[in-house]
Amino acid sequence: MKIAIASGKGGTGKTLVSTNLFYSISKQNIKNCFLVDCDAEEPNDMIFFKGKVEKTFDVNQKVPVINESKCTYCGKCHEFCNYNAIFILPSAKIIKVIEDLCHGCGACSVACKFDAISEKEVSLGTISRFYFNKSSTIVEAKMKIGVMSPVPVIKAAVKETGNEGIIILDSPPGTSCPFIQTVATADYVILVTEPTPFGLSDLKQSVDTLKTMNKPCGVIINRSGLGGNEIYDYLNQCNIPILMEIPFDKEIASHYSKGELFVKYKKEWEQHFISMFNSIVEKYGNSSN
Amino acid sequence: MEIAVISGKGGTGKSSISAAFATLSDKVILADCDVDAANLYILFNPTHEEEQIYIGGQKAIIDYSKCYNCGLCVSYCRFDAISFVNSKVTISEVSCDGCKLCSRICPANAISMVNSDKSLMYTGTFRNGKMVYGRLAPGEENSGKLVNMVRDKAKTIAEAENIETIIIDGPPGIGCPVISTITGVEHVVIVTEPSMSGLNDLQRTIEICSKFNLTTWVIINKSDLNPEISNKIQEFCLSHNINFLCRLPFDPEVVKAMINKKTIPEYMPDYEINKLLKNALNIIMNYGR
Numbered sequence: 001m002k003i004a005i006a007s008g009k010g011g012t013g014k015t016l017v018s019t020n021l022f023y024s025i026s027k028q029n030i031k032n033c034f035l036v037d038c039d040a041e042e043p044n045d046m047i048f049f050k051g052k053v054e055k056t057f058d059v060n061q062k063v064p065v066i067n068e069s070k071c072t073y074c075g076k077c078h079e080f081c082n083y084n085a086i087f088i089l090p091s092a093k094i095i096k097v098i099e100d101l102c103h104g105c106g107a108c109s110v111a112c113k114f115d116a117i118s119e120k121e122v123s124l125g126t127i128s129r130f131y132f133n134k135s136s137t138i139v140e141a142k143m144k145i146g147v148m149s150p151v152p153v154i155k156a157a158v159k160e161t162g163n164e165g166i167i168i169l170d171s172p173p174g175t176s177c178p179f180i181q182t183v184a185t186a187d188y189v190i191l192v193t194e195p196t197p198f199g200l201s202d203l204k205q206s207v208d209t210l211k212t213m214n215k216p217c218g219v220i221i222n223r224s225g226l227g228g229n230e231i232y233d234y235l236n237q238c239n240i241p242i243l244m245e246i247p248f249d250k251e252i253a254s255h256y257s258k259g260e261l262f263v264k265y266k267k268e269w270e271q272h273f274i275s276m277f278n279s280i281v282e283k284y285g286n287s288s289n
Numbered sequence: 290m291e292i293a294v295i296s297g298k299g300g301t302g303k304s305s306i307s308a309a310f311a312t313l314s315d316k317v318i319l320a321d322c323d324v325d326a327a328n329l330y331i332l333f334n335p336t337h338e339e340e341q342i343y344i345g346g347q348k349a350i351i352d353y354s355k356c357y358n359c360g361l362c363v364s365y366c367r368f369d370a371i372s373f374v375n376s377k378v379t380i381s382e383v384s385c386d387g388c389k390l391c392s393r394i395c396p397a398n399a400i401s402m403v404n405s406d407k408s409l410m411y412t413g414t415f416r417n418g419k420m421v422y423g424r425l426a427p428g429e430e431n432s433g434k435l436v437n438m439v440r441d442k443a444k445t446i447a448e449a450e451n452i453e454t455i456i457i458d459g460p461p462g463i464g465c466p467v468i469s470t471i472t473g474v475e476h477v478v479i480v481t482e483p484s485m486s487g488l489n490d491l492q493r494t495i496e497i498c499s500k501f502n503l504t505t506w507v508i509i510n511k512s513d514l515n516p517e518i519s520n521k522i523q524e525f526c527l528s529h530n531i532n533f534l535c536r537l538p539f540d541p542e543v544v545k546a547m548i549n550k551k552t553i554p555e556y557m558p559d560y561e562i563n564k565l566l567k568n569a570l571n572i573i574m575n576y577g578r
Contacts, residue, residue, distance in 0.1 A: 010299010010461035041462035044486040082389045105388030148465040173299045174325030177430035184383040202326040209427035257484035257515040
């Protein structure tokens with residue numbers, strides 16, 4: 001079963017929830033327990049754990065290379081490219097691949113009738129797999145700085161779990177492609193929010209997106225007490241369950257800031273996370289493994 | 290002059306700080322480029338003057354009255370978006386990248402491309418000037434393109450109305466919408482917080498900024514939550530020749546300002562935090578003069 005931890009607004013506590021949840025359940029002797037850090041632009045989960053790297057590998061994308069001695073400047077590749085990644089000026093015999101815009105779809109190679117296009121691999125980022133305990137593993141997706149989209153790296157990280165067991169996906173913020181790619185494979189989504197007007201506005205956007213994707217979800221309100229009541233009215237109206245409330249607490253904030261798991265210091269929270277997890281698995285865990 | 294406020298890590302206070310900068314300027318154009326989670330309209334309640342449709346990308350769809358299930362498209366698709374589901378060729382909307390190759394090679398002409406046109410860009414007037422903001426439809430991709438559209442519009446208005454300053458509220462992360470936000474701006478203000486995650490994300494954000502010809506500034510928000518890490522961040526900036534702007538204190542009143550739909554200068558003009566923000570904006574505006 002895959003559970004994604006997501007939020008429209010950044011900084012609401014996705015990583016706090018993912019890491020503390022994973023730590024709590026990893027002691028439960030569940031076979032194949034994974035935490036996948038899908039926030040490939042800014043991965044932070046490994047700040048909270050010490051783990052031995054089991055393996056690490058690059059995620060590559062193919063990019064065209066034009067052999068100008070064979071190129072006739074016919075412009076067919078430019079026409080086939082839906083991303084404007086090939087610049088061509090036939091009169092001056094200039095053709096250039098703009099690698100930053102290329103998505104590696106291969107359409108230009110198909111278009112070229114003169115065998116002038118070959119491909120090379122460029123790295124988009126790395127996947128690292130960490131041993132946590134004998135049944136638990138952490139997978140980290142890390143996008144290379146300067147790369148446009150984290151999506152291929154996220155895809156590869158999720159694939160690395162083998163899709164079996166209990167998989168916690170720490171999602172990137174927002175509601176666009178990196179988020180979609182992460183929650184697309186999830187059986188359940190936990191949305192983490194805060195009780196502020198910004199938090200509520202972004203929560204609504206996330207809920208609407210999940211509705212179009214037919215994904216069941218519940219909400220964790222983080223830093224509760226530090227905001228208003230509008231969010232409770234909204235959740236009540238939409239029939240979305242509140243799975244947990246984490247109060248604003250300088251002690252929790254302090255542990256987080258130092259890269260520590262707060263469940264280690266506030267033991268009662270470990271049980272809160274386990275109970276929440278069990279009730280989600282009971283209700284939604286049968287749809288897949 | 291364009292000043293972009295970004296953060297790497299989400300939830301550090303980017304939007305509250307850009308809103309404060311906007312209020313502290315006499316006449317300003319405010320561009321909300323956090324198109325996944327545009328929130329500034331909540332504080333400023335701008336008039337609704339113009340609305341433009343944004344075409345994000347394309348998705349492939351199959352016309353099953355023409356498709357004879359040959360599966361050629363399955364073998365060409367590099368995004369694992371086309372597969373046989375119950376022995377029928379099926380396109381996954383989530384995975385489709387919009388490259389159009391399947392549509393081009395389909396021998397039955399059964400695949401066409403549809404535009405994603407559910408996202409909108411709005412322009413309006415607010416109490417300190419003009420505001421442009423995008424609203425990305427749920428699940429939409431290519432938010433970098435929408436960021437470009439918002440910035441272009443902001444620049445056009447700035448010229449027409451003879452307004453000098455454009456404040457850009459940017460998205461979290463370091464991927465395509467961030468790159469679109471900072472390309473060509475004069476100043477980038479990175480808002481961070483004193484946590485190990487904040488520091489980790491700051492380092493990646495500074496690295497992406499260093500690829501562009503711009504002046505980078507750093508603000509530590511909620512700095513007293515962990516003075517030790519705040520010191521580390523400040524030292525990091527010093528040793529990397531990054532202009533350090535200021536430390537802002539953690540103040541629950543900032544949340545109250547937001548709940549009352551007011552900016553920091555409006556809600557708490559005599560507080561220390563407002564003086565620090567005023568001074569910070571002055572330093573940026575007078576830099577190099």
